[in-house]
Amino acid sequence: MRLHDAVPQAGSRRRKRRVGRGIAAGQGASCGFGMRGQKSRSGRSTRPGFEGGQMPLYRRIPKLKHFTVINRKYYTIINVEDLQELPAGTKVTLDSLLEAGLLTTDDGPLKVLGNGELSVALEVEATAFTAGAKAKIEAAGGSCHLVV
Incomplete structure (x- = not known):
């Protein structure tokens, strides 16, 4: 028998801690939460990221430069100079540009x-x-026509 062999039986449960039941129980009056303060109150825990009312880090940081836009729109882009080689009167759409070979991939609208x-x-x-x-x-x- 080694120390690492001493494990509880499968399916067994540890009894729950009975707090506030006197000094003999080991978790008397203050129930292990210390004397006073926000962390000793009932219903006590603050949400993750709470900084006591100060603007939390997860809200301060994105206001700085060089942060990427979340859920940004991706477009398939083409410049006006690339349309120069098309014949006059052509109806230009994403599909027609892919067929003509001016675009190679469809990355979005x-x-x-x-x-x-x-x-x-x-x-x-x-x-x-x-x-x-x-x-x-x-x-x-x-002419320019917006397609939604």
């Missing part, structure tokens, strides 16, 4: 960015446009 120049009139359907992209498409004689 289509967003058109305004980098470059455009001289071809196109009918573009996308979920989002930057202000510059919308201005360049309409200046070239095209």
Whole structure:
């Protein structure tokens, strides 16, 4: 018999601690919670992360710089300069760009960015446009349609 062999029987239970039953029980008057204070009160425990009313760490930190946005939206992006090689009057959608080979992957809804120049009139359907992209498409004689 070794010390590590001395384990309780399977299914056995340890009796519950009877607190506040006098000095002989070992957990008398204050029941092991000390004299006074927030941690000695009934219903006493504070929630995890509580810092006594001070702004807790989990609420202070995200206000600093360089924190990522939770549940951010992911877009499949394309620049106006990439649309330049399409023929005039083409209806541009995410599916048509994938078929044409201008995009290789579908990373979410289509967003058109305004980098470059455009001289071809196109009918573009996308979920989002930057202000510059919308201005360049309409200046070239095209139209922008928002798809929800």
